Amino acid sequence: MLSHTLYTQLSTALQKPIPCILIATSGVLAILILRSLLRDITSPLRDIPGPFLARYTRLWKLCAIYKGAFEETNIELHRIHGPIVRIAPNEYSIDDPDAVKVIYGLGSQFIKSPWYTASGDPDPHNTAPDLFSDRNPTRHAASRRKVASAYSMTALAQLEPFVDQCYLVLRARFIEFADRGQVIDMAHWMQCYAFDVIGEITVGKLFGFLDQGDDIDGIMAAISQYLSYAAIVGVYSEFHRLAAKLLSFLPQKQGSGMAAMGKFANAQVQQRLSTTAAVDAADDKHPNQKGDFLSKMLNLHHENPEKITLKDVFMTCITNIGAGSDTTSISLCSVFYHLCKYPEVAQKLRAEIDEKTAAGELDDPITFKQAQSMPYLQAVLKEALRVHPATGLPLGRVVPSGGAAIAGRAFPAGSIVGVNSWVAHANQAVWGPDPDVFRPERWLVGKEQYNVLDRYYFTFGMGSRTCIGRNISLLEMSKLVPQLIREFDIGLEQPGEKWQKVNRCLITLLAADLLLLTSVLTTLLLPHIPSPLLYPVWGLAKAYAIYLQLLILPCLLGIWGAVKESPLPTNILSTTLLLDALLSLPPRLLLLASLARAPARCGAPGSQAQGIIWTRCADAAIGPIVVVVVVVLGSGLEAWGGWWVGGWGRRLGSEQMRERREREEEGEGGKERFCDEV
Incomplete structure (x- = not known):
């Protein structure tokens, strides 16, 4: 009887479009949840600890990455649970020095995880992906061999003049700032420097960031957005093609962002090709002698066009610019920030530089070879990259067959x-009881102890997938750091404050606080922020309550309302949304107000220290326009959603009232007929 009644109710509900959609959606969710539960129960690794939600869904990892502090969460999980931690249903974070060789060692059969595909071309038929996103080890090895000679240590000597030229431009700008006593955003200028250096090294031409001091054509912002996209979409890499297709429909400013970077590189390639053609006509056997990467790649193309195609040439240039700018600027920021926070280290470094200069062992500018002969400088660089490596997510690999x-x-x-x-760099068994402390002296030890530390030094990766551009980054840092320390005094505008950072695969620093207060609907965009209305009532963690309120509760309300045809669940949902929109409005307005005030702090002098001052300029990871849109949509859509759901509930209620009246009228009519017959 019960099953027949339920069947009747379901059949009636399915005749209406909205309940049909709700039931179908709920059914799909139920199947997914059931599959996750079965996978967890049958897995031989089911006892590996980790966040509760990570056992069943990749949403936990997605949200942890979106929060921008995945590295802190990752470290804390390992300190609680040990060397193996679950971060997704079939993904595990490892903290074990011996595991590095197994997973990443030369000859390892572990291939890159699907996460990397979101960094590359979404076209599945692309036969020549870039080195970073290529998951095919054989093809990757062949591609790497094509260009390896251009990245070798012996090739760096030809690149030094390009770095020196950029330093002279940076030095001139810093002298201007120092003479005016101006507070500057060191992170921004390090990024300008890194971009111009990589442009000069790659195609023999400056972008012009140092001259203008601005983000030309939005190139910096575009790379930042690309990294955010790759890190987040990579969690669900199967949707990379769809996401890329949808994004392609969005209006884009002509000549901006990634398109501008590609246009810049392509213009230099075409110009060099035309020059090469002219030289070839004069029978010159060595058409490209400038020494930059473009020259090297075109020479290789000239020697063997089938092996090194023009596409290889262009991809090398684009990869260099995209991968070699942010990573180096982040590392330089780490060096100067920690030198400011640890003045005793800065004094020791300056003493080493002064001693070498007095002995006539340092040129102006300092050469890479001279910088390598300075042990304390090299220890400072290595320690800065240890305490703040540029990459902040696990480098996932797939366990091979067997x-x-x-x-x-x-x-x-x-x-x-x-x-x-x-x-890896927070492991106390390797680095001692003070892994969070910036202490370059830990590297000034005997060879045996140094090798123990270096074995778990993971800044540039390990094995065959080690960062191919690491030598370029070390060249830039080794030359710039001693030059600036020798010529300028650098201090923090607010010495007592700790820098803020955001992790979107590459961990950059945030130059200003931006408080994001939102709730139920916009929690889908910012899921780490709790709702002010639906707090946990079952003793669950706040983060889990958010998932319950966003996923399970609406499903249950939808099923209840569809099956029972009751307006009560829809009215509850409507009231919840409307109240939440109302309660969230004040903090959202405060957010907009603080955003409007923030630019006034940018560039304001705040320290009496001489020379270049570190600033906390109002530059957030999320652009102001995006924040405004989120705030407006958060309140507007939430209120509209509550009103729409409420309207649906009212229609259901009216329908039920009408049906009840009709039944009552039929009942009364039946009674009258019965009386007449009697």
Whole structure:
């Protein structure tokens, strides 16, 4: 009887379009939840600890990355649970020095995880992906061999003049600022420097960031957005093609962002090709002698056009610019920030520089070879890259067929494992009881102890996938840091404050606080922020309550309302949305007000220290326009959604009232007929 009644109710509900959609959606969610539960129960790794939601869905990892502090969460999880932590249903973060060789060592059969595909071309038929996103180890090795000679240490000597030229431009700008006693955003200028250096090294031409001091054509912002996209969409990499297709329909400013960077590189390639053609006509056997990457690649193309195609030439230029700018600027920021926070280290470094200068062992500008002969400088650089590596997510690898033993556990084939450089560099068993302390002296030890530390030094990755441009980054840093320390005094505008950072695969610093207060609907965009209305009432963690309120509660209300045809659940949902929109309005208005005031702080002198001052300029990871849109949509859509759901509830209620009246009228009519017959 009960099953027949339920069947009747479902059949009636399915005749109406909105309940049909709700039931279908709820059914799909139920299947997904059931599949996750079965996978967790049957997995041989089901006892590996980690966040509760990570056992069943990748949403936990997605939200943790979106928050921008994944490295801190990752470190804390390992300190609680040990060397193996679950971060997704089939993905595990590893903290074990012995595991590095197994996963990343030369000859390892572990291929890159699907996360990397979101960094590359969404076209599945692309036969020549870039080095970073290529998951095919054979093809990657062949592609790397094509260009490896251009990145070797021996090739760096030809690149030094390009770095020196950029330093002279930066030095002139810093002298201007120092003479005016101006507070500057050091992070911005390090990024300008890194972009101009990589442009000069790659195609023999400055972008012009140092001259203008601005983000030309939005190139910096475009790379930042690209990194955010790759880090977040990579969690659900199967949607990369769809996401890229949808984004392609959005209006884009002509000549801006990634398009401007590609146009810049392509213009230099075409110009050099035309020059090469003219030289070839004169029978010159060496058409490209400038020494930049473009010259080297065109020479290789000239020698063997089939092996090194023009597409290879262009991709090398684009990859250099895209990958070699942010990473180096982040690393330089780490060096100067920690030198400011640890003045005793800065004094020791300056003493080494002064001693070498007095002995006539340093030129102006300082050469890379001379910088390498300065042990304390090299220890400072290495320690800065240890305490703040540029990459902040686990470098995921897929366990090959046959499985693998990692950190004392047997992992079946298909499992994804990875080491996060931040986690590796926080391991107290390797780095001692003070891994969070900036202490360059830890590197000034005997060879045996140095090798123990270096074995778990993960800044540039490990094995065959080690960052191919690491030597360029070290060249830039080794030359710039001693030059600036020798010529300028650098201090923090607010010495007592700790820098803020945001992790979108590359961990950059935030130059200003931006308080984001939002709730239920916009929590879908900012899921780490709790709702002011639906707080946990079952003793669950606040983060889990958000998922309950966003996923499970609406589903249950939808099923209840559809099956029972009751307006009560829809009225509850409507009231919730409307109240939440109302309660969230004041903090959202405060957010807009603080955003309007923030630019006034930018560039305001705040310190009496001589020379260049570190600033906290009002430059947020999320642009002001995006924040305004989120705030407006957050309140507007939430209120509209509550009103629409409420209207649906009212229509359901009216329908039920009409049906009840009709039944009552039919009942009364039946009674009258019965009386007449009697």
